[in-house]
Amino acid sequence: MTVRLPWHRLSTPAVLRPAAPRLGTRLNHRILALTVRNFRTLTDVKLPMGPLTVMVGPNAAGKSNVLHALNFLGDVSREGIEPALNTHGGFDVLAFRGGPRPVSRISVGIEGIWSDFASEDEPDRYELSIDRRRLPEGSRQSHTMYRRERFTQHPLEGVETTVGLTNDALTVDSPLEADHPCGTAKIGRLSSALQGDRALPLHRDSPSARAIGNVRHHLARIRVFDPDVRLARKPWGISESGGHLRSDAANLADFLRGLKEDGDAWELLVEDVRKVVPQIRNIHLVDPPGLVSHRTAVELEENGLRGRTRLAEASWGTVRILCMLAIFHDPNPPLLTCIEEIDHGIHPHALSLMAERLREASERSQYLVTTHSPVFVSELEPEEFVPCERGPNGASVIPARRLKDLREVIEESEYEPMGNLWYSGSLGGAL
The missing domain is CATH 3.40.50 (Rossmann fold)
Structure with a gap:
């Protein structure tokens, strides 16, 4: 026909x-x-x-x-x-x-x-x-x-x-x-x-x-993934968008929050970060002080340092590695x-x-x-x-x-x- x-x-x-x-x-x-x-x-x-x-x-x-x-x-x-x-x-x-x-x-x-x-x-x-x-x-x-x-x-x-x-x-x-x-x-x-x-x-x-x-x-x-490290370092509002990592990784903090709620994917991600950046002992997601509520920020716990390092202060390469490993562990690609x-x-x-x-x-x-x-x-x-x-x-x-x-x-x-x-x-x- x-x-x-x-x-x-x-x-x-x-x-x-x-x-x-x-x-x-x-x-x-x-x-x-x-x-x-x-x-x-x-x-x-x-x-x-x-x-x-x-x-x-x-x-x-x-x-x-x-x-x-x-x-x-x-x-x-x-x-x-x-x-x-x-x-x-x-x-x-x-x-x-x-x-x-x-x-x-x-x-x-x-x-x-x-x-x-x-x-x-x-x-x-x-x-x-x-x-x-x-x-x-x-x-x-x-x-x-x-x-x-x-x-x-x-x-x-x-x-x-x-x-x-x-x-x-x-x-x-x-x-x-x-x-x-x-x-x-x-x-x-x-x-x-x-x-x-x-x-x-x-x-x-x-x-x-x-x-x-x-x-x-x-x-x-x-998805054409091109992380913008400057944006990925910033806190991000908690929203439903956290289930999908944006092409520029601007919502990295919110995406990581979603992975942590998943449990297993989060543990595998943290394990990989420790392997490629041995100085990092753990990754924490926190409510940043002085900002409006319902936002998430990333902080790194590093060996030999007191306190935590905010992602905004982490090296360019460390942030990019975190973006890449996050995309590999995306449960809904x-x-x-x-x-x-x-x-x-x-x-x-x-x-x-x-x-x-x-x-x-x-x-x-x-x-x-x-x-x-x-x-x-x-x-x-x-x-x-x-x-x-x-x-x-x-x-x-x-x-x-x-x-x-x-x-x-x-x-x-x-x-x-x-x-x-x-x-x-x-x-x-x-x-």
Whole structure:
């Protein structure tokens, strides 16, 4: 069944210690790959994504742009296409600026499993393309923009359905009667089906509508974690937001309060802090004096010192370590958490434990991170390692080596630590 309606009628490694009871197992829903075209330096990238994916490469290779592309999709699902474009600087900022002529289309998409019968061999897909066309001379505006969206899902065994949105039509290709459009709705040329159930004239409980809802839910909760140590040091008001650590870690104190109420997760966190910062004997959550009630502050009990050290007085690296360990012990993580320069400000001897905790966390949720640390790379498995490079034409090459080639280099080196091989340039992604 294909229905086309005009817009005017439509509105790996084993876990090394027991996890806290609330952590459970990794979600069945997951992203298998990210595809990007003409988005900043990502002209034609398909990045396979497992439970843990670590991008490694020189500065300006495009690693951050991968995170920006995912964050852009998250902003589209939370705010809509036009607000997301404005937040990220507009089409001209996002579009690839290499080559002889400006590009007229950017595309970002994901492959994954979010409908009941999707699999790695037959994944679900979502792609958003934004086109910008020049208008004839004399027009009130120089350009016009419109979007294309396409959803592919597998709601029943042996059944694939698609929902497509273009500038002037909705197309539903499905053998299921429940997927037949109902009623009418008016949808603008830059509206997105990710914006809510009312964006499409589909029954809310139809198989395709449920699958699209799953995509919307997970993209909206993508977390690009970039702790602001200055904000994380401050007390925070006690609220329901404590169950979710903000992307800038501003509510760290409140999040830690929630972990302490959980019990087991808190004890594991404190144990890890003691291992990587041996000077810390304990962590206390207190009501800060002189401030309004219902706020939480963090104080550290340190060996050899009288009294306690307020987090506002702790070292930059100590605060960042606490932020990172907190995110790894999050009992309710989103589908995907992105972390840039995970090793930044952390002593090399602590990176082994950080990698171990990150891998444990990836049993419950996906993680996409970047690093410049050979020590951290040595803790990875080949399938977790993604070398990134930048070509002479200004475009990123991600991955810069096939997994098969990486395994061959490692085998030929007689299993030299991957960090050493990467630093020497043998695995790609080097200067």
